[in-house]
Amino acid sequence: MAREDQADQRTAALRRILIPLALAQFICSFAGSNMNVMINDISEDLDTSVQGVQVAITIFLLVMAALMIPGGKLTDKYGRKRCFTVGLVVYGVGAAMSAAAPGLGVLILGNSILEGVGTALLIPPVYILTTLLFTEVTSRARAFGAISAMGGIGAAAGPLIGGLITSAISWRAAFGFQVLVIVVILWLARNITDPLPPDRTRPFDIGGAVLSAVGLVLVVTGILAADNNAWLMIALIVAGALVLVWFFRSVRAKERAGNEPLLSTALFRNRTSNLGLVTQNAQWLLLTGVSFVVAAYLQVVRGYDAIETGVIFTAETAGLLAASLAAERFAKRRAQRTLILAGFLVVIGGVAVLLALVSGTPNVWAFAPGLLLIGLGLGVMLTPSVNVVQSSFAEHLQGEISGLSRSVSNLGSSLGAAVAGTVLVAGITSTPERSYALAMIVLAAVGCVGLAAAVFLPRTSPVPQDDQPTSPTT
Incomplete structure (x- = not known):
């Protein structure tokens, strides 16, 4: 009986730890998409252009991708909990600076640089702490599922939440919302303890x-x-x-x-992990790319405001949330490869629907079916892709693969805003319909690349690779 009580207490403690970790992933993903519905408001208020806002969004995503691997390595030297806390503080300062930004330059400094650096410091500890604290395979899979789902929901719900706040108050209040969430996470995370001591003698490349x-x-x-x-x-x-x-x-x-x-070459010798990283990159590129293209088209071409644009994205959020809630049930019935394949097929179908139904019709609700399919497809495959990559390596490589995995995902996000956004912005004022169609075709091609990678994934769960890196690890 006492043993059962101890197990229940440990489960409850782990759940309390999981909440701030999942919230941290939520707010960072939210930050990557909520600005999409503020394009007109920000450009008018700060006297800049759509391209200027696109640059700010892309730099934020790029800073995350570029610094995620170094951020993961710093956790070994200075400790996972300390890097998590410092990252939250830096992020909060950047959000506060963005809320008070008098011009595009300060917005880029606060949102793109400081929030990007803060995210790169706090996200690797989220996944490393989850790996170290959730030692049982099933509980770890559930924890990764919850964190991935919160990340996907944050990215998908960003336009809606950002639109509501922008319309009700202003776009600056949306950054104030981020500051409040950071304060809540800091309070909830106060009792998290680092399971491994930092090694100050650890070299940093x-x-x-x-x-x-x-x-x-x-x-x-x-x-x-x-x-x-x-x-x-x-x-x-x-x-x-x-x-x-x-x-x-x-x-x-x-x-x-x-x-x-900085990175062990052992991470690139696993074929299954490499294919899983390709699927992760494609998924986040699709999520960010679709969000930017549809939001920019609705505001610049159709003339919708932030709240109207955000409401349209409820279809994608609902699809992603529904699929994420059913993720554990799907995982018990279907192999991870099957779920990733199905996810890409549904997303590609959603992009095709967006392309077919939207052109030639003034009805804004024509976007809803395509966005719903994209949300469903992404919700089905986000968690399996993370599990495929993380499960391909033994414990001693979990810290490094966590940093690489998050870097690849965030690189996908930055490429989504850069590639699809560049195609759209290039002709959004002169030939909007043609530019929109070209951007969607590019995104469909990315979906096909992800689908091709998923085809070559093993039909059974990967066996953890036990290659020892040539360099010392904790």
Whole structure:
């Protein structure tokens, strides 16, 4: 009886720990999508353009992607709980600065830089703490499911919540809402304890962190430059690719010398994990890309305000929420590969519906069926993709794969706003229908890439890889 009481107390304690972790993922995903419905309000208030707001959104997502891997490595040196707390504080300061921004420059500093840095510090600890604290396989899968679902819901509900707050008060109040949520998370997380002590002697690969960040920044900046200068776009993308090649060569050199690099090459020797990372990248690219394209089209072309735009996105939020709530039941009945395949098929169908029903009809509710299908498809496959990647590695590599997994997902988000957004913004004022159609076709192609990767996933659950990295780990 006493043993059962102890088990119940541990379960209750873990649930209390899971709440702030899931809320942290929710607010970071919310921040990546809620600005989409404020495009007109922000551009008018700060005397900027749609492209200026797109740049702010993309830089936020890019900073997250570029710094997520270094953020994961810092948790070993300074502790997971400390990095989580510092990240929350930096994020909160950035949100407060954004709420009071007098111009686009301050908004980019607060929202794009500080909130991006804060997210990169706090998100890796969310997944590492979950891995370390939820030691039983079933409870860990449920915890990852809850966190992934909150992330997806935050991204999908961002336009609705942001639209409601913007219409009722102002776009600045939406950033105030983020500050309040951060304060709540800090209070709820006060009793979280780090299961592993920090190792201050642990080396940190500064050179690798700089190379990886610069390479990613150059690639995404090149995509953003596509509508201004084709040669500049090519030059930036090629330069970014060369820097990333330099980064991976430096990683190999450090491992051969017995030093600890930013990222272990063991993470890239698992075929199942690599395919899972492709599906993660495609999923978040689709979620962010669809959100930006539809929100910008509704506001700039159709003239809808923030609340009207946000209401339309309730279809996507409802679909994602319904599928996420049923995720555990789906997982018991179907293999993870099957769920990911089904998810991509439904999402591609949703994009096709958005393309077919919207063109030629003035009825704004024509967006609802497509958005609903996209929400359902994403809700079905977000959690299985995370489980496929995390389950491919043993305990000693969980910290590194968590940072890589979040970086790949956030890179997908930044590419969604950059790729689809650039295609749309390039002709949104001159040929809006054509630009909208091209952006949707690009997103459908991304869905096909994710579907192709899912086809090659194993039919059974992956066996954890027990490769020891050449560098020491905790």
